Amino acid sequence: MTHVIIVGGGIGGLAAAARLAHAGYRVTLLEQRTQLGGRVGLFERDGFRFDTGPTLLMMLDPLEKLFRDLHRRLEDYLQPVLLNPSYRVFYADGTRFDSSPCIASMVREIAQKMSPAEVPNYLRLMADLSAMLHDVVPAFVRRNYHSPLDLLGAGQIRLLVKHRLLANLYRRVRRYTRDPRLQMLFTFQTMYLGLSPMQSPWVYGILTYMESGEGVWFPRGGMYQLVRALETLAREEGVQISTGERVEQVMVESGRAMGVRLASGETIKADVVVLNADVPTAYQNMLPSSKQASRKWRNSCSALVFLIGYTGKLAQLLHHNVHFSADFERNLQEIFVQKTVPEDPSFYTCLSVRTEPSDAPEGSENLYVLVPVPNRSGQDATSMKNEVLRKVLSRLEREAGLRRDGILFVQDISPADWEAMGLWQGAAFGLSHDFFQSTCFRPSNRAPFEGVYFVGASTVPGNGIPMVLISAELLQQRIEQETGVRRGKGQK
Ligand SMILES: Cc1cc2nc3c(=O)[nH]c(=O)nc-3n(C[C@H](O)[C@H](O)[C@H](O)COP(=O)(O)OP(=O)(O)OC[C@H]3O[C@@H](n4cnc5c(N)ncnc54)[C@H](O)[C@@H]3O)c2cc1C
Structure with a gap:
């Protein structure tokens, strides 16, 4: 055998x-x-449960296909729950925006928080991204390559031209919306790949559609x-x-x-x-x-992750939250071009206890914080983790009413830890x-x-x-x- x-x-x-x-x-x-x-990964302490890496499950199809191909039903092994809203966005100007996979909710939120004039722009963007996703996955993603010539098939070239796949994502989204808050909202998803939206080709807009259009799932139990x-x-x-x-x-x-x-x-x-x-x-x-x-x-960026056991309620935070820096473009330049630890970092927070109450003791929160930082070929965030944590906590004091005396413990995962796991240059996203x-x-x-x-x-x-x-x-x-x-x- x-x-x-x-x-x-x-x-x-x-x-x-x-x-x-x-x-x-x-x-x-x-x-x-x-x-x-x-x-x-999984980290448990004093009745708190944390996922230590991925927290967002998107695009269920490959998971369903795995179980189907092996003659099983996914639901007999895993119970994914669709989150609605998907996440809350905190902009530095005070705007709070709840992103949702439900078009009616998004339309209402954009009309109320941004402008009614932006609604058709959103609908047009989602329609174009959805068409691109459905063309790109079978033609470019779900296939083995034998040589670069495989990219030059008639079908591939037709799609490259039709969707202008290699145009710049950030610049192209600006042609749909003039509102910088929506530009951030519809491009930051490339950071899931550890890639700057300003340096990404338009084809990575499929991530925006996977997340904003199809939605974010969370498996029961984490x-x-x-x-x-x-x-x-x-x-x-x-x-x-x-x-x-x-x-x-x-x-x-x-x-x-x-x-x-x-x-x-x-x-x-x-x-x-x-x-x-x-x-x-x-x-x-x-x-x-x-x-x-x-x-x-060439490597992607890295991440500082903080797992915080907190007693008290952070009522303003949903299961997933994105906190944008006041100057998002500068933030991206620092991480991806200058390779320095951001002065005013954008970051992401997750409280899985919102969906899974047993993830924290009664009256407590399991607060996960992820801050994108350069990989270890640039300035090493490992030695600056306390300074970064202080900035994150100050912002959470303002935005979510966090009290420092509510913090029971902080467990961190730094670029040096990702490197120790075998990831070259500590690039968490490879x-x-x-x-x-x-x-x-x-x-x-x-x-x-x-x-x-x-x-x-x-x-x-x-x-x-x-x-x-x-x-x-x-x-x-x-x-x-x-x-x-x-x-x-x-x-x-
Ligand atoms: C902080 C963070 C957040 C993320 N968030 C998301 C998210 O929300 N959604 C999402 O879809 N993705 C997310 N990702 C990406 C996702 O985690 C990865 O794409 C995925 O888990 C990679 O899986 P893998 O099997 O390729 O590699 P890995 O998970 O890296 O597994 C490789 C394994 O090989 C083992 N190994 C290595 N060398 C040896 C050896 N010599 N001998 C024996 N074993 C060895 C390692 O110990 C490890 O267990 C995130 C990643 C990080 C770091």
Whole structure:
């Protein structure tokens, strides 16, 4: 039986393991940490529960497809709840805006808080973004690339021209609305990829549509339930899962994968090795030298995360909240161009206790704060975390009535911690998604050694839970094509 070792138990590794086991392979998954899930982490203390990485579940389709492909029903494993409003936006001028996936609510909110004249602009923008999303996903996202020429198919070129996919996102949104608050609202979503909206191509407007148009979901019990659901699925399919097992080296002989060597010195043989680790780190530390190892990659930004146990109520805050800096453009320049820690940071807050009351003790809040900062190739926010926290808390005193004496504890996750997890330069969102690191230019899911593959955020199609789940679909297609094993035809 063809033996596949998956190195890493992030969302990508778990989904790939379940898919490949279902397709007829013998699958072993090795995770270096004691907790599965990678960046989808869990922290619990004194009756408070926090998700430590992702907090927004968007674009349910790849998740539903995973369970459907494995002849299961998603709802038997996970109960996602659609949030409405999706989130509250706090602008520095005092405007508070509740974003919603319901068009009628958005129309009312825009008319009341911005101007009735902006309503048709919003409707036009959403219609154009929706059309782009439905064209772009099958043509560019849900596909394996074999060479850059794959981008030059007649269908791809027609879509590039039709939607002007490579136009600048920030400038193009300005053509829909003159209100700077709406410009921020409809572009900041590229920061989910660790990318500045000012440097993003228009095609990333599909993120705006995924979030503003289709909405934001939260799994009952928290984001970590997603990890538990995928772990259950993988184990049901017969995947052998071991935690606390760090892979030091992929063993390659005559250009072909032979297995892996663990930090303990033990070796495990395999026909196929799938790396869920960050691609630059894997090329530099785990694989024999190759051209890829010396490639000059570009990274996304990083994040300072604060998990705050708070006694009292922050009634102004919803489940998700976005707090824009007074000068958003300067804020972006600082993070992405000057690579300095922002003077007046924009940040995001999450209180999952709004949807899941058991996430904090009675009368308390589980306050999650995420501040985008440069990765460690620039100014290191790790040593400035206390100063950043002070600025965030001052703003929350004004906007949400936070009292310092209500803070019971603060647990932080800094760029140095993301780096310790194996993310090169502490870039929490991994490889950047600029043009030459997207589609056919992104690291392929096939390494230049026979039998070695990648899955996850730093290979195709990219970062974020939905994309990582699609990366597991693409990996399965690729491996099945190259090894010819399929359930029914295979040895299982
Ligand atoms: C702060 C933050 C907020 C985010 N918010 C969102 C959000 O709201 N919505 C969203 O969709 N996405 C969000 N993301 C992105 C999302 O978390 C990632 O895209 C996704 O979790 C990446 O999954 P992955 O499987 O590719 O990699 P990872 O989660 O990084 O998993 C890789 C795994 O491999 C293991 N590993 C690495 N090297 C080895 C080795 N040598 N031996 C054994 N194991 C190894 C690691 O320990 C890890 O468990 C966020 C990310 C961060 C950091």
